[in-house]
Amino acid sequence: MNSFGHYLRLTTFGESHGAAMGGVLDGFPSGERPDFALMKEMLARRRPGRSPLVTSRRESDEPEFLSGISPEGLTLGTPIAFIVRNRDHRSADYDAMRDLYRPNHADLTTEARYGLRDHRGGGRASARETVSWVIGGALAAGWLRTRGITAEARLTRIGGVEILEDSIIDSIIAEARRNCDSVGGVVSCVIKGVRLGEAGSPVFDKLHASLGRAMLSINGVHGFEYGAGFAMADARGSQVADTYRSLSSDETRDARIPVTNFSGGIQGGISNGNDICFRVAFKPTPTIGLPLDCLGRDGEAHRVELRGRHDPCIAIRGAVVVEAMAALAIADAILESGIHSREV
């Protein structure tokens, strides 16, 4: 099913080269004023063709809202539906792909799963899909802000190099382009303001499990870790025990919140009042300028120079998608605990 979330549920639709992408956000609280400025800013960060770093496909990405918002601009508590038209197709670019399956793409698996596929641009598997996630996520993020919660994700590692300053990104991208190659990256996300006990459940809806599922849904993501993450596996218990300060030392801070954060803001699946921190690993863009072996419908390998427009590093535009999905996951968890808790 094409839905994310239980209490705040985003259902999306659209093939990348069909008429439109879109979504329905159900369960959004009523009487809220959506933060369209934030949405615009988030869409701009996701937009292709924005800088030399990313693909040149030009889409206006202007969402049309069809329902759920009153003429006065307030949410009605009804489903918020939106669409984004697909305008700049160049489907012909993909004609050669009708009988070929690109490596590390969903072409063959989709066809095996459904018996047919839309060969023009990847169908549901295209990263174009994430435009709907950013729209839905921006609505969630705007609502979270009214509760003092912010999510910020940014690229912190690219092609094996920690990003100490932004020029590193430019250098690595330039080098990748020069070599007709692509690079992977790591996006780190910090969510501030989620209160102790406000989000997450103890068993299958642990907050980090919901965040993990959300992140692993993003195209090209191959790993997720929170708090000390994989480094936890190499540590001793005595090294990574979060500690509390005594009450007297700092009167302004909630004494129940640990001063260290190996746990990444989540204890037993429930927010512990600290910043929620996680990292997401993106693979390099699979479509590169160098010729690649594709599998043909004839069962033979075919060396092909794939065209189309693609970012050398999907993680760059992936950061805002991470933020959007994080906002949806956190909002869903907060709405859930809202009904079952006594005193949050």
Add this chain to the structure above:
Amino acid sequence: MNSFGHYLRLTTFGESHGAAMGGVLDGFPSGERPDFALMKEMLARRRPGRSPLVTSRRESDEPEFLSGISPEGLTLGTPIAFIVRNRDHRSADYDAMRDLYRPNHADLTTEARYGLRDHRGGGRASARETVSWVIGGALAAGWLRTRGITAEARLTRIGGVEILEDSIIDSIIAEARRNCDSVGGVVSCVIKGVRLGEAGSPVFDKLHASLGRAMLSINGVHGFEYGAGFAMADARGSQVADTYRSLSSDETRDARIPVTNFSGGIQGGISNGNDICFRVAFKPTPTIGLPLDCLGRDGEAHRVELRGRHDPCIAIRGAVVVEAMAALAIADAILESGIHSREV
């Protein structure tokens, strides 16, 4: 909610020091003969008190099946309910914890979330919960075997050291015990036999997203990666493109399955016919023999020697839980694609 899966759904219940743990597995195919030998073997691998490596809490872990299986031993297509009694409580061990919140435990977050908690042994947050997962997972794993699918998980890294031979585990555990400390570990899992297009969906139910959610639900897990995982983020696209061989080279193998497996057996969220491979990072057991700072209900830090029985490395017994949850996630995905696909 305490449920996992949409088409094959495990709902669990039980506090670690309550009357019983248990679960209801709904959606299991009818007319199947559960593989109780496999279940017994999996439960033995999870059982505490089995070896010097693990906690000495003794539980028989003998499940009682209450429904869903005919007198002839065949599944009826109705919910399979089972319980495991909690026998060896020693709840008194936990009396001192009534007014203390252990670091890196769910004590405080649970109380903040629900307004109260069962202070005896962790309630739903206890690893005791996973006994129900192993029972449900063993049912799923048995069914998968009848379809030629097997899942195998094992500890591949402990306390920062790759496990080249089993004696490494013993040495590291012995050292941790000596220091009253604990160590983390990495569990690697390989699932063989899932056919091209047989499992996974392209958007929010990507196979690796479901596996990730399943793994991140396991107590103490801090990270998940599949295929080349986080290493993907450091790679060039030209390095990690999976390749196909030409048909002529090997007539016995499906030419549509790549010969390399950077993708971990999943393409666009759908199984591609290769082995499905992923890794799971477990943190060190948070309860160690050394005194730890606990937060008191009085808002002060209290240095406490926590007793109770705990494994120095939860990842050891975690391996079979990884297998169990993997089986549930894969079975759920196969049942889903069964209804929506044409020719799998």
Add this chain to the structure above:
Amino acid sequence: MNSFGHYLRLTTFGESHGAAMGGVLDGFPSGERPDFALMKEMLARRRPGRSPLVTSRRESDEPEFLSGISPEGLTLGTPIAFIVRNRDHRSADYDAMRDLYRPNHADLTTEARYGLRDHRGGGRASARETVSWVIGGALAAGWLRTRGITAEARLTRIGGVEILEDSIIDSIIAEARRNCDSVGGVVSCVIKGVRLGEAGSPVFDKLHASLGRAMLSINGVHGFEYGAGFAMADARGSQVADTYRSLSSDETRDARIPVTNFSGGIQGGISNGNDICFRVAFKPTPTIGLPLDCLGRDGEAHRVELRGRHDPCIAIRGAVVVEAMAALAIADAILESGIHSREV
């Protein structure tokens, strides 16, 4: 939530005087050719302004499909999204209603539930909503036809009179119009071709429970009965036992299907191979030409002549909505049993 169905799920959106109505049908089998002729016919039966019997609001009701269907006209197995623009608003007709709550309408309850409402035409509570149900239902009905299953619903009782011939409808409507009044009606539905054991589950997803929920979701429906229905409550067991013929008497018919049908084609919640029969009670249109007491925001009763365009008998156009929702419920049940059954 605004969704119907678990395996074939229709999610709808739209306020009657907003930009558009629409829906997303997820879980539809791939490789199918939608029966657009059937859809057109069903939409025509639902359309306002079609005959003197129904409201004069004119809507083209032409759906635009945004996704889920390939250029060749085959379903992709991906969500099928569609919208219907709202063109003929006359919202001004409703301006007087801003501070009034109509009797037997959702005005006041919606406002109490959500804190605000779209006063123009009923928002989500408008019967306009059902245009999306007919579109989704027509897709389901078309798919059912390819399996030999048809659903047919028609008005069988109006204003207390059994409809022995169609002219009765005209006479009663004419009389109601003359008196500026409205009348209720009963819609009877027969579904043919569902095989023994093909649809329905034994506990909470009994086929008649799903059908009942579907029917009771339709605007203005106050009752649902299947098989002998409420008459069952007045009967003796010996009178309503369905009987089987012996095999020899008729070689062409499945001997396992009873020759009587007090059970309405459903036994223990599962289809028994007989025609599935049920009846649905529609209330009279609540908005009538006579002045009615509305509750004002001031807490006083106000006698108002409600305008707007309304059918004197909503059951007339309701018949096709019954068919559409029946098709969705049956298709969902068939897809469910498809995964869990052995030999249907």
Add this chain to the structure above:
Amino acid sequence: MNSFGHYLRLTTFGESHGAAMGGVLDGFPSGERPDFALMKEMLARRRPGRSPLVTSRRESDEPEFLSGISPEGLTLGTPIAFIVRNRDHRSADYDAMRDLYRPNHADLTTEARYGLRDHRGGGRASARETVSWVIGGALAAGWLRTRGITAEARLTRIGGVEILEDSIIDSIIAEARRNCDSVGGVVSCVIKGVRLGEAGSPVFDKLHASLGRAMLSINGVHGFEYGAGFAMADARGSQVADTYRSLSSDETRDARIPVTNFSGGIQGGISNGNDICFRVAFKPTPTIGLPLDCLGRDGEAHRVELRGRHDPCIAIRGAVVVEAMAALAIADAILESGIHSREV
């Protein structure tokens, strides 16, 4: 799936002649004290063997609670699991039924659906299942009482006769027994105390649609109507418009609640503050003392005297099941609107 409810979810299990019946109630608010006296009273009303009016099968029906309740008797916010052992089997009574399918029972449809069935006593289709519904429903009903909400259901019609006084029931049952026959009945339910806007959603989760689904899930139910019900279909709009009084006439009552109640306490799917009223039609017990034609596995009709113990009128014990399911449906709806509403 064997679950009811989205926010408060009851999952049940158990075959009538297996080891135990039981359920898991997930989503129940924490910190509540279950009303076990109410549960005991409700179970007593459901219990077989209680009076000459009902079947003589003797079950203690004593539930064992396995989880979800603290030693101090407060709900923990975790799943509340319970079981009821099946003690008095007499499975041998059913041996003759191994190769026969009773008319108006689920025997044949279950076997067609799942490929096999538990022939001893009906499996999941047995009314024994409802013991779990009454336990779960009593928990919900107890919680509703703390909010001032009560549900009361009683038999109001039996064998075609309105029950003006209780002796009518005795007479009709006596007559049915004398004739080795059974009779149907109607149960009427009134729910008091649900506030305006507190429960129900406008589209597919209309309060009466949820109640209808709940009632139609009960064994032997063939019809559901609310408010004026099927009589609505025979009425004129001018006759059934609910009216409001002017504020001045009665200062103690909420002026926003109509003084008439044709709508049955629900407007547009949402509670309007009036009593919620509905009626449920039960068929006569299908197993009667007279010989009946059963279908044999050989495809022939067999005249059989069915034994076993059965009530002549299932509606008598059905009343408390109606109450229980109503409580679950109302509680679920209240929890849902709790998260999405602003000011309920």
